[in-house]
Amino acid sequence: MPRLHTSHTLQAAALLIAISSVAACKPQAENAATSARNLPSDNKLASVPLGEVAGAAEGMVADSIKNPLAGDKAAIAEGHRLFNAMNCAGCHGYDATGGMGPDLTDKYWRYGGTPGALYRSIFEGRPQGMPSWGTALPPQEIWKIVAYLATLGGSYDAGLRHASLQGDHNITFTAPEIQQLDVLFNQPGSVGASVPTSAPSALGAGGGAPELAPPGSPPLTQTAVPESRPNAEEATAPTPASNGGGLGSNSNPPAPGTSGSNDNKPADKSNAPAATNPAPSNDQ
Amino acid sequence: MRSREVGWLASMLAAGAAVWTVAAGQVARRALAGDAFQLQVAAASDAASADFAPNDPPGEWRRQARDFANTRYSPLDQINLQNVKQLKVAWTFSDGANYGHEGAPLVVGSTMYVVAPFPNISYALDLSKPGAPILWSYSPGPSPLALGKACCDAVVRGWAFANGKLIYNLLDDHTVAVDAKTGKEVWRTKMGNVENGETMTMPPFVVGNKVFVGNSGGEMGKIGWLAALDVDTGKELWRAYSAGSDQLVKIGPEFKPYYDWMKGKDLGISTWPADMWKTAGGAAWGWISYDPVLNLIYYGTSNPGPRVPAQRPGLNLWTSAMFARDPQTGAAKWAYVFTPHDQWDYDGINENVLIDLTINGQVRKVLVHFDRNAYAYTIDRATGEVLVAAPYAYQNWSSGFDMKTGMPIVRPEMQPKPEVKLPNVCPPDIGGKDWQPSAFSPKTGLLYAGIFNICMDLTDHPQSYIAGTPYDGMEMTRHPGPGDNWGEFMAWDPARGKKVWAIKEKFMTMSGALATAGDLVFYGTVDGWFRAVNAKSGVVLWSQKLGSGIVGAPMTYLGPDQRQYVAIFAGVGGAAMVSKAMPGFPARGSTLYVFSVNGDSPSSGPAMLTTEAGGASAHPETGQTGRR
Numbered sequence: 084m085p086r087l088h089t090s091h092t093l094q095a096a097a098l099l100i101a102i103s104s105v106a107a108c109k110p111q112a113e114n115a116a117t118s119a120r121n122l123p124s125d126n127k128l129a130s131v132p133l134g135e136v137a138g139a140a141e142g143m144v145a146d147s148i149k150n151p152l153a154g155d156k157a158a159i160a161e162g163h164r165l166f167n168a169m170n171c172a173g174c175h176g177y178d179a180t181g182g183m184g185p186d187l188t189d190k191y192w193r194y195g196g197t198p199g200a201l202y203r204s205i206f207e208g209r210p211q212g213m214p215s216w217g218t219a220l221p222p223q224e225i226w227k228i229v230a231y232l233a234t235l236g237g238s239y240d241a242g243l244r245h246a247s248l249q250g251d252h253n254i255t256f257t258a259p260e261i262q263q264l265d266v267l268f269n270q271p272g273s274v275g276a277s278v279p280t281s282a283p284s285a286l287g288a289g290g291g292a293p294e295l296a297p298p299g300s301p302p303l304t305q306t307a308v309p310e311s312r313p314n315a316e317e318a319t320a321p322t323p324a325s326n327g328g329g330l331g332s333n334s335n336p337p338a339p340g341t342s343g344s345n346d347n348k349p350a351d352k353s354n355a356p357a358a359t360n361p362a363p364s365n366d367q
Numbered sequence: 368m369r370s371r372e373v374g375w376l377a378s379m380l381a382a383g384a385a386v387w388t389v390a391a392g393q394v395a396r397r398a399l400a401g402d403a404f405q406l407q408v409a410a411a412s413d414a415a416s417a418d419f420a421p422n423d424p425p426g427e428w429r430r431q432a433r434d435f436a437n438t439r440y441s442p443l444d445q446i447n448l449q450n451v452k453q454l455k456v457a458w459t460f461s462d463g464a465n466y467g468h469e470g471a472p473l474v475v476g477s478t479m480y481v482v483a484p485f486p487n488i489s490y491a492l493d494l495s496k497p498g499a500p501i502l503w504s505y506s507p508g509p510s511p512l513a514l515g516k517a518c519c520d521a522v523v524r525g526w527a528f529a530n531g532k533l534i535y536n537l538l539d540d541h542t543v544a545v546d547a548k549t550g551k552e553v554w555r556t557k558m559g560n561v562e563n564g565e566t567m568t569m570p571p572f573v574v575g576n577k578v579f580v581g582n583s584g585g586e587m588g589k590i591g592w593l594a595a596l597d598v599d600t601g602k603e604l605w606r607a608y609s610a611g612s613d614q615l616v617k618i619g620p621e622f623k624p625y626y627d628w629m630k631g632k633d634l635g636i637s638t639w640p641a642d643m644w645k646t647a648g649g650a651a652w653g654w655i656s657y658d659p660v661l662n663l664i665y666y667g668t669s670n671p672g673p674r675v676p677a678q679r680p681g682l683n684l685w686t687s688a689m690f691a692r693d694p695q696t697g698a699a700k701w702a703y704v705f706t707p708h709d710q711w712d713y714d715g716i717n718e719n720v721l722i723d724l725t726i727n728g729q730v731r732k733v734l735v736h737f738d739r740n741a742y743a744y745t746i747d748r749a750t751g752e753v754l755v756a757a758p759y760a761y762q763n764w765s766s767g768f769d770m771k772t773g774m775p776i777v778r779p780e781m782q783p784k785p786e787v788k789l790p791n792v793c794p795p796d797i798g799g800k801d802w803q804p805s806a807f808s809p810k811t812g813l814l815y816a817g818i819f820n821i822c823m824d825l826t827d828h829p830q831s832y833i834a835g836t837p838y839d840g841m842e843m844t845r846h847p848g849p850g851d852n853w854g855e856f857m858a859w860d861p862a863r864g865k866k867v868w869a870i871k872e873k874f875m876t877m878s879g880a881l882a883t884a885g886d887l888v889f890y891g892t893v894d895g896w897f898r899a900v901n902a903k904s905g906v907v908l909w910s911q912k913l914g915s916g917i918v919g920a921p922m923t924y925l926g927p928d929q930r931q932y933v934a935i936f937a938g939v940g941g942a943a944m945v946s947k948a949m950p951g952f953p954a955r956g957s958t959l960y961v962f963s964v965n966g967d968s969p970s971s972g973p974a975m976l977t978t979e980a981g982g983a984s985a986h987p988e989t990g991q992t993g994r995r
Contacts (some may be wrong), residue, residue, distance in 0.1 A: 172514065173586075174835025177828075183518055183837070212515015212833050265672055 148199035149241040152223070152230045165224055169216070179235050181244030184213065188235040196239040196247035201229045369394075403757030403864030404768040414725040415812030415862070420659050426925025428474045431525035432804060433922070435657040436721035439806035440882045441923045445931035446964060447885035451899045452910045455966030457932060458498050462490060465955040467940020469802075470525035470570060471879065471920035472959065473533075477927040478502065480528060480547070481959060484940070485514060485521035485538050489545060495927040497968065497975045499961070503550030510561055513538035516835065517566045518586040520940040524530035524572025524652075524802065525920070527578060527772050529598050534578050536567035542580050544601060554601030555791045558582070558594065563834045565589045572655035573598060574664065575695050581651025585669030585714065591649035591686070593666060595697060605697035609649025609668040609685050610635040616685060617697045624701045625751040626773045629684070638682040645757055646832050648672035649686035653716030653802050654732070663691045663700055665734060667715035673830040674796075675840035676710040683708050687715045688770030689736070691751065701751035705738045707774060709824070710782055711764060712841060713740040719805045720814060721748060724862050735861040737805060737816055739798025742768065742775065745861045757864030759857065760799030760818050761848040764792060783827045795823030797942045798919045804920060805859075806880035806888065811902050813858045813867055815888045817876030820848040820855055821945075845945055853946055856880075856890050858905060868905030870898075874951075877943045878935070879920025889933060891917025893943045895953050897935055897960070913937035915956025928969045934961045 135149070152158035166172055166179070174184035181187070194204050205225050208215030216225065232238050239247040246254040387452035393664045419434045425442045446454065462468075466484035473480045479492040479499065487509055491502040517538055526535035532544040532553055540559035545552055558580065559565035564587025571578045581593040591609035596602065607617040616635045624630055629636070636644050640692050649668040656665045671679060672688035677882050687706040690699050705711040719734040724745070734748040745755035756768040756775075765775040783789045805816035808922065830840040847853050854876035857869040878891035882902060891897045893916040899909040916939025923933045938956045946952060959967075968975075 168831065170830065170833050170836035170839075172828075172842070173830075173839045177842040184515055209515075211511050212513070212835075214833075219833070 084275045145199050146197060146244040147241050148197075148202070150198035150202075150226050150229050150233065152226045153198065153233060155230060158227045158230045159234055160231075161224075162227035162229070165220075165228050166231055169220070169228075171228070174212075179232070186237070187232055190237055190239075190252040191251075192239070192247045195244050196237065197241050197244045198226075198229050198233070198238070199241065200244060200247065201232055201238060202204075202226065205229070244287075398444050403755060404770050415722055415807075416809050417720075417722045417807060418658070418660070425569040426474075426929075426931075427476070428471070428922045428924050429528050429571070430473070431471050431527070431920065432654065432656070432718070433769065435574070435659060435805065436658040436807075437654060437718050438720060438722070438809075438882070439804060439880060439920070440808055441921075442884045443923055443925060443931045444884040444886075444935065446883065446923070447599070448887065448901060448908065450964050451885070452886055453964045454899065454909055454911070454933065454936055454962045455964075456911075457961050457963040457966050457968040460492060460499065460959040462488065462959070464488070464938075464957050465940075466521040466938070467482050467943065468919045468936035468938030468957065469472075469522045469941055470936070471922040472934050472936075473526065473528050474922070474924035475528050475547070478547070479924075479934075480526065480533050480942060481936075482523055482526040482533075482535050483808065483957070484523050484938070485509060485517075486869070487523060487535070487537050489526070489533055489535065489550075489650075491533075491547065491550060492872075495969060498978070500978075503953055505545045505550040505552065507537055507541070507543050507552070507555070507588075509537040509680065511713040513540075513561050513566055516561055516564050516587065517568065517583065518837070519942050520944060522568050522941050523570075524568050527571040527573045529573035529578065531677060532598065534571050534573070534598070536569060536571060538566050539564055540567050540582070542567070542571065542578070542601065543948050544598070556603065558603075559584075559589075563587070563589065564836065564838075567652075569652045571827070572657070572664070574657050577604065577662060577694060578693070579655050579666075581653075581655075581666065583650050583669075584671075585648035585650035585652070585672060585675070585686075586837050586839050587835070588646035588648065588672040588802050588832050589650060590645060590647050591651050591668050593651040593690075593692075593697075594657075595694065606690065607690070607697045607699070608635070609651065609688070610639070610644040610647035610683075612636060616694070616699065618699045621693070622699045622701065623750075624703065625747075625753075626703075628682070628772065629702060629704065634682075634684045637847055638684045640679055640681065643679055646838055647683070647686055648838075649688070651716065653714075654718040654804060657694065657720050657858065658721055658732070658748060661732070662693065662695075663748070664694045665689060665719040665721070665748065667705075667717060667719070667736070667904070669687065669714040669716055670709050670712045673826045673832070673838040673840050674712050675785065675829050676708060676783065677827065677876040678829055678840075679708075681708060687713055687740075689715050689719065691748065696929050703746060703753070703776045705736075705744070706740045709740075710777075711740075711792060711794075713738065713794075713798055714814040715739070717798075717800060717802060720805060721746075722792060722805050722807055722861065724812075726754060726862055728983075733861070735807070735857075735859075737800045737814075737818070738989050739794070739801065740764070740775065741794045741799030743861070743864060745864065755861065755864040758799070759816075759859060759866065760855075761820055761822075762799060763822075764794075783825050785827050785829050788824060788826045791822050792825050793822035794819060794849050795821050795825075795945075796841060796843060797821065797945060801877065801942050803877045803918070804879040806882040808882035808888070808902050809873045810884065810886060811858070812860070812862075814861055815856070815880040815882055815890070815902070817878055817880060817890050818855050818857055819875060819877075820850060820852055820871075821875075823846045833995060853949070854892060855972075856900070857887075858902070870900065870905060870907065874916070874949065875943050875946050877941070878917045881923060881933070883923055889921040889923075889935070891919070891921065891935055891937070893918065893939060893946060893953070894951055895939075897921070897937075911960075911962070913956075913960055914958050915939050916943060916953040918943050926963075926969060930963055930967060932961050932963050934959060936960075 176182045179187040244337040417436045417438050423429045462483035464483035477495045482489040486507045490504045492499040493502045531547050533547050534544045539561045543555045565584040568583045569581050571580045576598045577595045578598050592606050594606040595604040608615040612633050648671045667689040671683040687709040688704040691701045705715045719736050721734050733745050736744045741758050741760045742756050743759040753773045764781040766778050767776045800818040805814050807814050823845045826842040828840045852871040854872035855869050856876050858867040872892050874892050874894040881889040886902045888900045888902045895913045895916050897911045915937040919936030921935040936959050
């Protein structure tokens with residue numbers, strides 16, 4: 084079984100948060116240079132690298148980031164609680180089979196179904212109404228929600244971003260690929276060199292990125308109903324904003340090896356719950 | 368004083384009769400769900416009529432319910448009991464939008480106007496030519512953000528025609544007016560902030576030079592409002608809120624509610640825990656009607672927010688209620704609260720049909736309202752006094768109705784407690800009937816409505832207010848009530864508070880109703896059957912299966928060829944999706960079906976073998992060719 088290299092994960096997470104929160108509109112230096120080099124001059128055709136799916140591009144979602152809390156029972160339970168408490172259930176349904184928002188238990192993911200992609204969708208929000216939770220939820224709490232979603236049968240394992248985007252519902256890793264992933268996840272320096280889906284990894288470029296976030300960001304407080312009502316016109320979350328913290332600031336990192344049972348295994352479709360419940364709230 | 372006229376429905380349901388008729392005035396025994404509460408032992412006569420102002424040309428359908436009174440009654444009778452069996456498709460039209468199709472086409476002169484659900488592209492169709500080609504289309508390009516903020520599908524519930532303009536609401540909180548001749552935008556007014564969970568789905572309603580629009584977002588903690596805009600400029604003239612201070616609610620010296628408990632200063636604040644009125648809900652997402660003699664508009668307000676009642680002790684005015692307002696100033700004249708401190712999501716937004724009834728020898732100007740809470744109300748529309756309140760669908764949340772206070776009597780055991788599952792609450796959140804509008808025929812004196820037979824298992828989860836997310840908290844599973852039918856189409860006697868006949872439907876009956884002078888009533892089912900019924904007997908005379916489920920509103924018109932047509936959209940969606948797990952639930956669709964006797968239409972025959980060019984798209988870059 085592959086083992087999660089915690090410091091590497093934190094590095095990757097730190098990179099993700101950096102990209103998400105700081106440099107979302109500013110390409111990485113290397114990418115910018117690449118782009119500039121390949122821009123067409125007058126009367127020439129462009130010669131630029133293959134474009135990627137909006138919102139899920141490799142440069143934005145590190146394919147190989149694994150959920151540091153994957154499989155952690157306490158984290159999953161807390162993720163489930165947060166799913167209800169942060170009103171996720173109001174849109175996606177208490178059984179997560181969809182309503183105002185999409186079904187989170189099936190294999191259809193517009194922006195990718197890997198842990199990194201799910202993290203980013205929660206952190207940044209998505210254009211058709213998904214709010215950005217990066218200002219309301221500390222990274223570890225987002226990972227808990229991702230850990231919960233992984234139990235619903237729809238999400239993809241780290242490394243399967245392209246499969247999730249290309250509709251490969253039944254993809255499985257071959258033995259050599261699993262070996263490659265083992266190498267990948269155990270040797271931070273080599274990250275990105277051998278991802279089966281072949282796109283250059285952001286982790287490769289950012290492998291040496293420092294941990295950007297200061298330690299000790301505040302943990303999430305209880306989301307009880309606020310005593311005083313927020314103004315109806317202001318987007319006010321009941322939790323303290325902690326985007327200064329960043330991913331790497333996980334004050335309670337999981338021990339190596341706790342990341343769990345589903346590392347690098349293809350998702351087991353037989354565990355997917357049947358989506359038979361009617362949609363929630365539907366009356367306007 | 369109250370008397371009980373006990374009904375007969377339950378026993379008939381138990382007998383499993385699919386269709387039955389009962390002579391008016393017949394009395395029998397029944398249980399909880401069917402008692403009619405009235406002021407007196409009614410010696411109601413059969414006389415019932417309506418003011419069909421503004422008396423549009425008989426062959427046209429210029430507003431969603433055809434008239435100010437919201438009768439959905441057409442004086443056309445070419446299609447009648449004798450020839451209805453010969454109805455066949457004359458032509459069809461797809462608007463390409465796969466969300467719920469809830470509105471009725473409008474016909475003005477020889478042009479039909481339709482507006483698609485999101486992204487709300489509108490079309491003018493030339494009825495004078497074979498196949499009704501597109502004269503123009505207009506694409507307003509609403510924000511895709513709205514898709515994730517609309518609680519119950521990206522629908523549009525209707526559109527309005529006035530002063531040569533087509534006026535409608537975009538899901539992203541803009542009201543637009545389009546030149547009906549050219550399809551060019553005349554004005555666009557921003558009415559709200561979609562990012563915070565406010566959307567607009569209701570059909571604008573025009574009186575004179577004012578168009579009235581309201582918001583959706585009662586599930587998102589948005590405070591409800593109704594606004595008046597100038598038809599020609601789009602300028603906002605007034606806005607009245609559903610909670611807050613009397614000033615915000617437009618309650619002043621003219622406000623005279625019938626019941627004492629609705630009297631007092633700033634009840635829109637004091638009936639809430641501190642400051643919770645700011646996230647009150649009470650959205651005005653339904654129908655508006657207008658009495659030109661009393662000069663009052665009538666409309667209802669949605670559920671309170673959050674939907675968890677334990678979080679908002681108090682009567683929660685003015686949610687799950689209705690207002691009568693002066694259309695010029697917006698000033699409230701009276702209000703009535705259908706479900707004080709609503710605990711089950713019983714919005715009060717359903718249509719108010721304005722009719723005149725003879726009760727005890729007196730002609731009473733009333734409105735008839737089938738509330739989500741499963742009571743049908745006959746209310747004096749000048750004063751707000753409840754004359755009749757009777758359940759029209761199975762319910763178990765109340766044990767009766769107090770005619771003195773105008774309040775339903777809540778059964779304590781049916782009040783949900785946080786995090787405790789409360790099984791078998793009837794009706795469920797979407798009510799005994801949702802927004803799907805009823806019709807009235809002056810020929811029978813009856814109202815016709817598609818209703819539900821659904822219950823829910825309910826668990827409340829207390830909610831935080833997080834702007835732009837649901838302020839909701841009701842976890843539900845829904846199942847059919849007594850019997851295994853989800854739907855029913857019924858004829859209702861508004862003077863006696865009684866069902867006259869009913870047709871059980873396996874699937875939900877969530878279409879509007881249409882009544883015609885041909886003694887016919889039309890409705891559709893969620894599994895896609897469009898039916899014509901004998902208005903007197905309730906016998907189904909004709910049915911046609913359409914391409915998707917029907918949640919739209921049927922209408923009828925006289926074509927330029929002087930032939931009568933009946934039109935209905937098939938495109939399941941909206942709240943009908945609560946039953947999407949039913950075996951046989953249809954796929955989405957986007958098609959308008961237009962029927963005539965034998966399928967005849969302009970230039971039937973050889974002229975239909977060639978195609979004439981249509982008009983140009985008003986916005987070709989995003990219109991017909993726009994891919995969304």
